[in-house]
Amino acid sequence: MTFFSKIIGTGSYLPSRRVSNQDLTDQLAAKGIETSDEWIVSRSGISFRHYAEEGVNSSDLAVAAAKQALDAAKMQPNDIDMIILATSTPDFIGGFPSTACIVQNKLGIKNGAAAMDVQAVCSGFMYAMSIADSMIKSGSHKNALVIGAEVFSRILNFEDRTTCVLFGDGAGAVVMSRSEVPGVLATKLHADGSYADILCVPGQVQNDAIAGSGYLHMDGQAVFKLAVSVLEKVANEALEAAGLKAADIDWLIPHQANIRIMQSTAKKMRLPMDKLVVTVDQHGNTSAASIPLALDAAVRDGRVQPGHKILLEGVGGGFTWGAAIVQM
Incomplete structure (x- = not known):
């Protein structure tokens, strides 16, 4: 018997504390660091x-x-018989125990559902979704809860304006279930560890202390250049695997890291900007949470409708990247 997986529910959550560019500008100015709303935008x-x-x-x-x-x-x-949670900011050091297990307990799931974390930074949700898709298609699981959740504010250096203004906290989730009709049409995942140093938190736990830095480090220009290159390629790979063309896509929902990267990807794929779902202006970069947050926003405001074909794609530290074609 052939099994398919399909997204049948979406959800999201943003902490109530909303921080504007002016709020950050004032905070940084108190430390003698110059920035502005115009500079950030x-x-x-x-x-x-x-x-x-x-x-x-x-x-x-x-x-x-x-x-x-x-x-x-x-x-x-x-x-739910499986929880896969993508995060770079787990509840406990080293992700031990997994945040997925903590979520399982807090949700009151007592059926022995499998639970695990996935660490692929901003591509984490794409990796988690691909794993859930494979497990459901194999017949081993029926209903998977796939989550991206981050508290990146805990790893930001608020004396580094090049990084602290970019990231935020939040969570997004989808329920993926066994289906008689295809939902996830294709997924593609990649990584290249030779770029590990351009986006990382270069600290290590040693004897109850952090050796090195516990703050996020990013080479912005290197990340931008690589992201623009790989996102177009992996999107086209996923389209080919699904037997589709870019013109068949109703919505492009990329990782919400930088509007210029997102617009560049859409332009290279010859997709009109009105097919691009944008939440980065309101959420910032929420790493593994950004794609499901944006998907849920577009579902709840009525843009994404049943039957629509969605291109999801992400890129993150590792360096990792991935894409999926989904029919809602």
Whole structure:
């Protein structure tokens, strides 16, 4: 028997603390660091981001997004038999135990559902979705909860204006279920570890302390150049695998890192800008959470309709990248 996987519910959650560019400009000015709303918007397209309050972890954001996705799918938590959570900011050091297991407990899932974290930074949701798709198609699982959740505000150096203005916190989730008709039409994943140093947190835990830096480090120009190159290629690979052309796509939902990267990808694929879903202006870069956050926004405001074909794609530290073609 042939199995397919399909997204049947989406959800998202943003912390209530909304931080504007002016808020950050004032904070940095107090430290003698110059920036402005115009400087941030012109380089990234970002105007706002959300920060989690002290004591709120990735699992808390993930649970809130998961509950929305479950409601949309008309499912109860114990209908889920697999949780895959993409995060670079797990609740515990080293992701041990996994944040997915913590989410399972907080949701009250008592059926022994498999649970694991996936670490591919900003591409994490693409990796997690691809794994869930494969597991469902294999017949081993029926209903997967796939989540991207981040509290990047905890790893930002607020004396480095080139990085601290870009990132925010949030979570997005989807329920993927066994289907008689195709939903996920194709996925493609890649990585190149030779670029590990251009986007990383270069610290290590040694004897109850951090050796090196616990802050995010990014070579912005190198990341931009590589991202623009690989996103077009992997998108075309996924389209070919699905037997589609770019013109068949109803919506492009890329990782929300930088508006210039997103627009460049759409332009190279000859997709009109009105097919590009943009939330980076309101959310900032939420890493593994950005794609499901944007997808949920477009579903809930009515842009994404049943039957629409969506191109999802992401790129992140590692260096990792991936794409998926999904029919809603």
